[in-house]
Amino acid sequence: xxxxxxxVLETLIYLPMLAALILVFIPRPQKSLIRWxxxxxxxxxxxxxxxxxxxxxxxxxxxxxxxxxxPWLDQLGxxxxxxxxxxxxxxxxxxxxxxxxxxxxxxxxxxxNKDYYILLFLLIAGVYGTFVSMxxxxxxxxxxxAIVPMYLLIGVWGSSSKFKDFDRPKEYGALKLVMMIVxxxxxxxxxIIGIYVESGTGSFNIETIMATIDQPGRFSETxxxxxxxxxxxxxGLLAGMWPFHTWSPDGHVAAPTSVSMLHAGVLMKLGGFGIxxxxxxxxxxxxxxxxxxxxxxxxxxxxxxAVSALAQHDLKYVIGYSxxxxxxxxxMGIASMTAVGLxxxxxxxxxxxxxxxxxxxxxxxxxxxxxxxxxLVLNGLASKMKWGTAFFVIAGLASLGLxxxxxxxxxxxxxxxxxxxxxxxxxxxxxxxxxxAVYILRLVGRTFYGERDKKWDNLTDLTPREFIAAxxxxxxxxxxxxxxxxxxRVIRPGVDAVLAGLGA
Amino acid sequence: MNVDFSLLIPEFILAGAGxxxxxxxxxxxxxxxxxxxxxxxxxxxxxxxxxxIVAIAxxxxxxxxxxxxxxxxxxxxxxxxxxxxxxxxxxxxxxVDYVADKMRHPGEYYALIVFAVLGATxxxxxxxxxxAFISIELLSFSLYVLVGLSRGDARTAEAxxxxxxxxxISTAIMLYGISQLFGALGTTRFTEMGPLxxxxxxxxxxxxxxxxxxxAGLGFKxxxxxxxxxxxxxxxxxxxxxxxLIATLSKAAAIALLLRFLAEAGSGSVNEWxxxxxxxxxxxxxxxxxxxxxxxxxxxxxxxSSIAQIGFILVGIVPNTVIGANAVLLHVIGYAFTNLAAFTxxxxxxxxxxxxxxxxxxxxxxxxxxxAMIMTGALFSLAGLPIFAGFLTKFYxxxxxxxxxxxxxxVIAVATSVISLYYYVRVIREMYITETEDGSKLxxxxxxxxxAWVMFAGxxxxxxxxxxxxxxxxxxxxxxxxxxxx
Numbered sequence: 001x002x003x004x005x006x007x008v009l010e011t012l013i014y015l016p017m018l019a020a021l022i023l024v025f026i027p028r029p030q031k032s033l034i035r036w037x038x039x040x041x042x043x044x045x046x047x048x049x050x051x052x053x054x055x056x057x058x059x060x061x062x063x064x065x066x067x068x069x070x071p072w073l074d075q076l077g078x079x080x081x082x083x084x085x086x087x088x089x090x091x092x093x094x095x096x097x098x099x100x101x102x103x104x105x106x107x108x109x110x111x112x113n114k115d116y117y118i119l120l121f122l123l124i125a126g127v128y129g130t131f132v133s134m135x136x137x138x139x140x141x142x143x144x145x146a147i148v149p150m151y152l153l154i155g156v157w158g159s160s161s162k163f164k165d166f167d168r169p170k171e172y173g174a175l176k177l178v179m180m181i182v183x184x185x186x187x188x189x190x191x192i193i194g195i196y197v198e199s200g201t202g203s204f205n206i207e208t209i210m211a212t213i214d215q216p217g218r219f220s221e222t223x224x225x226x227x228x229x230x231x232x233x234x235x236g237l238l239a240g241m242w243p244f245h246t247w248s249p250d251g252h253v254a255a256p257t258s259v260s261m262l263h264a265g266v267l268m269k270l271g272g273f274g275i276x277x278x279x280x281x282x283x284x285x286x287x288x289x290x291x292x293x294x295x296x297x298x299x300x301x302x303x304x305x306a307v308s309a310l311a312q313h314d315l316k317y318v319i320g321y322s323x324x325x326x327x328x329x330x331x332m333g334i335a336s337m338t339a340v341g342l343x344x345x346x347x348x349x350x351x352x353x354x355x356x357x358x359x360x361x362x363x364x365x366x367x368x369x370x371x372x373x374x375x376l377v378l379n380g381l382a383s384k385m386k387w388g389t390a391f392f393v394i395a396g397l398a399s400l401g402l403x404x405x406x407x408x409x410x411x412x413x414x415x416x417x418x419x420x421x422x423x424x425x426x427x428x429x430x431x432x433x434x435x436x437a438v439y440i441l442r443l444v445g446r447t448f449y450g451e452r453d454k455k456w457d458n459l460t461d462l463t464p465r466e467f468i469a470a471x472x473x474x475x476x477x478x479x480x481x482x483x484x485x486x487x488x489r490v491i492r493p494g495v496d497a498v499l500a501g502l503g504a
Numbered sequence: 505m506n507v508d509f510s511l512l513i514p515e516f517i518l519a520g521a522g523x524x525x526x527x528x529x530x531x532x533x534x535x536x537x538x539x540x541x542x543x544x545x546x547x548x549x550x551x552x553x554x555x556x557i558v559a560i561a562x563x564x565x566x567x568x569x570x571x572x573x574x575x576x577x578x579x580x581x582x583x584x585x586x587x588x589x590x591x592x593x594x595x596x597x598x599x600v601d602y603v604a605d606k607m608r609h610p611g612e613y614y615a616l617i618v619f620a621v622l623g624a625t626x627x628x629x630x631x632x633x634x635x636a637f638i639s640i641e642l643l644s645f646s647l648y649v650l651v652g653l654s655r656g657d658a659r660t661a662e663a664x665x666x667x668x669x670x671x672x673i674s675t676a677i678m679l680y681g682i683s684q685l686f687g688a689l690g691t692t693r694f695t696e697m698g699p700l701x702x703x704x705x706x707x708x709x710x711x712x713x714x715x716x717x718x719x720a721g722l723g724f725k726x727x728x729x730x731x732x733x734x735x736x737x738x739x740x741x742x743x744x745x746x747x748x749l750i751a752t753l754s755k756a757a758a759i760a761l762l763l764r765f766l767a768e769a770g771s772g773s774v775n776e777w778x779x780x781x782x783x784x785x786x787x788x789x790x791x792x793x794x795x796x797x798x799x800x801x802x803x804x805x806x807x808x809s810s811i812a813q814i815g816f817i818l819v820g821i822v823p824n825t826v827i828g829a830n831a832v833l834l835h836v837i838g839y840a841f842t843n844l845a846a847f848t849x850x851x852x853x854x855x856x857x858x859x860x861x862x863x864x865x866x867x868x869x870x871x872x873x874x875x876a877m878i879m880t881g882a883l884f885s886l887a888g889l890p891i892f893a894g895f896l897t898k899f900y901x902x903x904x905x906x907x908x909x910x911x912x913x914x915v916i917a918v919a920t921s922v923i924s925l926y927y928y929v930r931v932i933r934e935m936y937i938t939e940t941e942d943g944s945k946l947x948x949x950x951x952x953x954x955x956a957w958v959m960f961a962g963x964x965x966x967x968x969x970x971x972x973x974x975x976x977x978x979x980x981x982x983x984x985x986x987x988x989x990x
Contacts, residue, residue: 075830075974076900115869137899141890148889151929155937171937175929182925186918189902193914197906 008052009066009082012092012128013142015045016099020121028114035107038117042103045124046472049096056089056490063497064134064207072138077196077203081134086494087276087346090487091131091269094353097476098265099124104469105361106258108368109157116157119149120258127266131273136192136204139277144185146267150251150259151178158254159367161314173247173254180237180247187234188274191227195282198223209282210501221285228286231279232294239271240324241331242301249308249320253373257364260316264323265357269349272330276342276498280334284502287337292422295335299425301328302432310439315363315373318443319356322399325432326352326407332429333414337502341417342495344410347487351398351406351480358395358473362388365466369459375443380452384459389448391462391470396444398477400437406480511568511577514559514585515622521551522618529611541610545600548614549593552621556589567983569631573693576631576764576983583980584628584760587837591753592621594844594955598851599745601949605855606654606743613653620646620749624757631768633682633692633718636761640678640725643757644671647750651742663741670724670734678721684714694768698987702772715777718765725758728818729788732811736795739807744854747803748847751810752840759836763821763829767984774824782822786916789815793920796927802850802860805927806843809886812924813839819917820901823908824988826981831900833977838885838893838966845959846882848952849875856946862931867940872948876935878960883928885963888921893966 019041026034056065064083072080084092102120109116122145129142151174158170192204198219199209213219237244248268252260280287287294305325312318326348333345365388366381367373382389398405401412411433418426462470480487525547532540559582567578596617603610623643630636648671652664686692688710689700701711720731727735739747770777792812799805817839820832852875853868854860869876885892888899898921902914966973 071971073896073970073974075827075978076903115873140899141895144895145890148884151932152936155933171933175933178929179922179926183922186922189899189918190911190915193899193903193906194911196903 004051005055005066006068008048008055009084009132010068012045012048012052012132013125015041015048016121016125016128020118020125023114023118023121026114028112031110031113034114034117038103038121039100039107041121042100046096046100049092052084053089053093053490056084056086063494067134069134076137077201078137079135079203079205080138081205082132083134084132085497086490086492087273087498088131089490089494090346090350091273092128094269094350095124095127095131095266097472098262098353098357101357101361101469101472102258102261102265104465104472105261105364106256107465108364109256109258111157116153119153120262123149123153123262123267127262127270130270134206136196136206136209136278140185140188140192143188143270143274144182146270147178147181147185150181150263150267151175153259154251154255157256157259159256161253168250168254170254173250177247177251180244184234184237184244187230188278191230191234191278194223194227195278206277206281213282213284213501219283219285221289224283224286225289226286228279228283228290231283231286232275232290235271235274235279236297236331237271239268239275239330240301240305240327241271242297242304242324242328245301245305245324248324249317252320252323252360253314253316257360257367260360260364261357264319264360265353268323268327269353272327272334272345272349275334276346280342280498281501287334287502291335291337294331295418295422295425298328298331298335299428299432301325301331302429303435306432306435306439310435313375315366315375315378315443315447316360318375318439319359319363322436322439323352323356325436326356326399328432329411329414329429332418332425336414336417336421337499338417338420339492339495339499340413340420342498343488343491344413344415344417346491346495347406347480347484348410348414350487351410351477354473354477355395355398355405355407358391358470358477359399361466361470361473362392362395365462370456375447377453378447379456380448380450381456381459382448383452384456385448385461387462387467387470391474392448393444394474394477396440398481400440401433404478404481406477406484408481409484507571508568511563511566511570512575513562514555515625517551517555517558518618518622518625521548521555522615522622524551525615525618526611529615538604541600541604544610544614545596545603548596548618551618552589552592552596556586559585559589573695574632574635575626575629577629578983580760580764580980580983581625581629583833583976584756585625587756587840588621588624588628588753591749591756591840591844592617594959595745595749595753597951597955598748598844598848600951601855602743602745602851609653613650616646616650617749620650620753624753627757628760628764630761631694631764633685633694636765637679637682640721640761641675643754644675644725647746647754650746650749651738653746654743657741659741660743661741663738666734667738674721674724674731677717681714681717681719681721684710685718688714694765697769698772701769707773707776719762719777719781722758722762723784725754726762726814727755727811728784728814729791729811732788732791735811736804736807739810740801740803744803744847744851744860747806748844751806751843751847755810755814756836756840759817759821759832763832764984766821766824767829767988771824771987778822778824781818782910782913785815785818785822786913787815788812788818789917789920793923796924799927800862802853802862802865802931805862805931806846806850809924809927810843812920813886815920816898816901816917819905819910819913822910822913823905825904825908826985826988828901828904828908829981829984829988830974830977831897831904833980834966834970834973835897835901837973837977838897838963841959841962841966842882842885842893845878845956845963846886848956848959849879849882852946852948852952852956855949862934865931865934866938867943868935868946870940870943872946874953875946875948875956878956879935880932881960881963883931885967887925887928889925891964891967893963896967896970
């Protein structure tokens with residue numbers, strides 16, 4: 001391994017932290033310099049993520065690759081251990097893509113952009129850390145680190161919702177989001193300590209703990225059953241699991257654009273990733289016991305989210321509920337316990353992360369120009385915002401699962417996996433995709449086409465920065481849709497290794 | 505009998521430093537208020553620093569029992585000796601601007617802080633009930649005077665009166681408990697009490713009364729539920745640096761004594777006291793967190809939050825294991841850094857705005873961005889979020905409790921953590937989100953800014969690079985291994 005290869009994972013954590021640290025020492029009025037340093041850091045992050053993804057050897061036998069471990073706290077068996085498997089690798093790439101797009105879009109922030117970027121980079125460091133940690137303590141450490149900056153990012157830079165009969169201050173969204181996620185994360189805290197004690201290894205390392213699961217007298221079925229349920233709720237909440245999803249639309253609506261992008265695009269994926277990492281890998285008996293419940297909840301997510309999106313006329317609420325709906329496919333894929341389904345779930349996390357970030361980029365752009373997100377007021381924007389419309393329509397088509405775009409491959413795999421195990425629920429999931437088509441097409445028709453209101457005569461199209469950010473997101477959306485093989489080749493061995501633990 | 509006085513050199517230095525401060529106070533002419541303040545503070549800081557350095561230099565490898573087990577000069581005592589000297593220095597540095605603004609007797613003020621540190625140090629060294637009692641009295645009397653030292657404020661008078669009255673009652677209860685224990689066991693040395701308590705074959709009424717009353721007396725110092733009522737009023741009324749002293753020094757000293765007492769005297773009979781103490785720990789966490797919710801004064805808020813913190817610490821004491829002791833010691837260190845950082849910010853606010861309600865923090869992110877950042881870090885640390893000390897130390901504490909089948913206690917601890925985040929976030933919201941008309945910059949005194957930075961750095965150091973700290977606490981906790989389990 002080259003020097004670079006050995007240190008790439010820790011660089012992914014340190015780089016955003018370093019960027020935040022550099023920004024601390026740049027005077028506040030230097031807004032332009034702050035912007036360029038941040039965007040450069042975002043670009044460096046994407047390059048590093050790509051590098052890690054390519055350096056990942058999908059033919060190699062080792063489950064976790066690019067491993068590094070540094071002693072941290074011997075007395076408690078905590079080490080700063082990093083490594084990625086076939087499920088973490090695409091997530092790292094996703095984080096890189098969305099981080100770059102997010103830092104570019106965040107350049108539109110005018111007020112205190114220094115503080116904004118510092119918090120944004122802390123969030124990014126937390127997300128990377130969670131994906132690449134092989135030590136449960138650090139997994140949780142970075143998981144919490146990713147949540148903490150959210151409160152200030154939304155509370156200070158967010159926007160309040162004001163409709164005639166509906167008033168939601170931004171503090172409401174911020175507090176609801178942070179309190180609910182932290183409350184759920186404490187379940188994970190209990191699970192991690194429980195697993196640590198139950199394994200009897202005196203180590204928080206995932207691989208070390210996995211080796212003890214099958215030993216007699218350890219990880220009894222009752223233990224796994226209770227712990228899996230807590231894992232499912234704890235991580236599920238962050239992934240927008242019904243009925244704990246309510247923070248998600250409110251939070252996304254209140255958040256500034258780039259935070260919505262990172263949050264819906266990457267942070268929610270920590271939830272699905274956590275269920276696979278801890279729930280499926282360390283508590284396989286628990287998954288078997290609760291698979292049906294997870295399946296049913298996943299299906300409810302899909303339908304409930306889609307129907308709720310149907311009723312909304314705030315652009316961000318539509319996207320927020322569509323995220324709830326799409327994360328349902330992730331739960332369905334995991335609950336199917338098949339290789340195809342789990343691959344689909346992982347790919348769905350990737351695809352949804354990209355498309356939802358693209359949605360928020362355009363919606364944020366519209367909001368900054370019109371100062372409204374009400375689809376009853378926004379009409380016929382297409383003639384003024386040609387590029388904006390194009391990007392939004394493509395994201396929408398990916399969202400409703402049009403072949404040729406990333407969403408299609410992912411949903412197809414999930415459906416195949418679902419039909420193998422629970423055909424009826426799988427069919428309901430397809431119904432959800434149909435409802436998605438209804439609300440997306442209706443939204444596109446109403447907002448972008450049709451007669452233009454005079455108010456919008458002076459509307460301008462996307463700025464070059466917004467255009468670049470949208471393109472960064474558009475490329476992988478098409479690439480994965482047309483040629484998913486590189487991603488699938490990485491995901492598949494990771495999924496197989498996970499399923500080997502399940503004995504399936 | 506070991507009567508090697510050289511082992512007590514750090515304590516002699518401390519006592520000497522206290523008297524030296526009083527002497528220096530007399531030498532500087534009365535008219536030169538500012539000079540008197542600075543010189544006495546510097547003398548006290550110097551005395552504390554020398555104490556800490558001498559202790560580290562000479563006592564790294566000692567494990568001596570002085571006077572046939574009245575005082576233990578070991579790594580456990582050393583850890584606290586250094587910690588207390590550090591807390592003393594921090595509180596004095598925090599006080600310099602405060603004293604110049606609000607007090608008239610700098611000499612007495614700083615000397616009493618040094619004596620309080622001496623009392624706390626002796627508490628951590630005590631291996632015997634009466635020695636412990638006298639040390640507690642030395643600490644308490646210094647604090648009684650310090651709380652009431654700034655005259656002319658009704659709240660201070662109330663706080664002082666309440667503290668003295670309740671303190672006196674708790675002392676009486678503790679002394680009665682000690683007499684019961686002595687009457688039943690015929691000894692007051694912890695290590696000799698251990699086998700007798702274990703061999704009693706179930707405790708009789710005398711033993712229960714004695715044990716409960718002694719722990720209750722300590723519980724008052726700790727503000728453990730149900731002995732916590734004094735804390736909010738005293739925290740609010742006392743001069744803010746003294747509030748910080750009570751929150752860190754006095755609590756840590758009581759923890760040091762309780763942990764040693766329960767390990768050396770109580771290990772054999774752990775089944776007698778584990779459940780009651782676990783229930784009190786749960787009650788302390790729940791009542792502390794819930795009562796903090798409606799508070800509008802920052803000092804009262806921190807008082808209730810410190811009650812909840814004591815509950816968390818008890819979670820590590822209840823299992824009676826080395827890993828638990830380790831977690832407790834680490835939490836005490838992290839908690840000291842965190843609280844001192846928070847109180848430094850409160851002192852600045854109080855000095856510059858003259859008020860200390862939560863609403864007065866409004867717009868602090870604009871008026872003093874660095875202070876707002878440090879306060880946010882301290883509050884996140886108290887709430888147990890990374891990268892700050894509280895995250896790791898709470899993780900450690902809760903892990904140690906699961907080891908001893910105290911899962912229910914961990915679940916309560918975790919649940920109260922969420923509640924606590926809610927009231928900490930309220931302060932952060934004032935600082936960052938609430939808009940204010942008065943956006944003028946707050947001038948931050950250099951000394952206080954430096955202190956806040958150091959404490960903030962300490963909070964992050966414990967949270968991100970804990971190995972050196974854990975090595976120290978582990979060496980201290982290992983002292984207890986002959987008595988408690990792993």
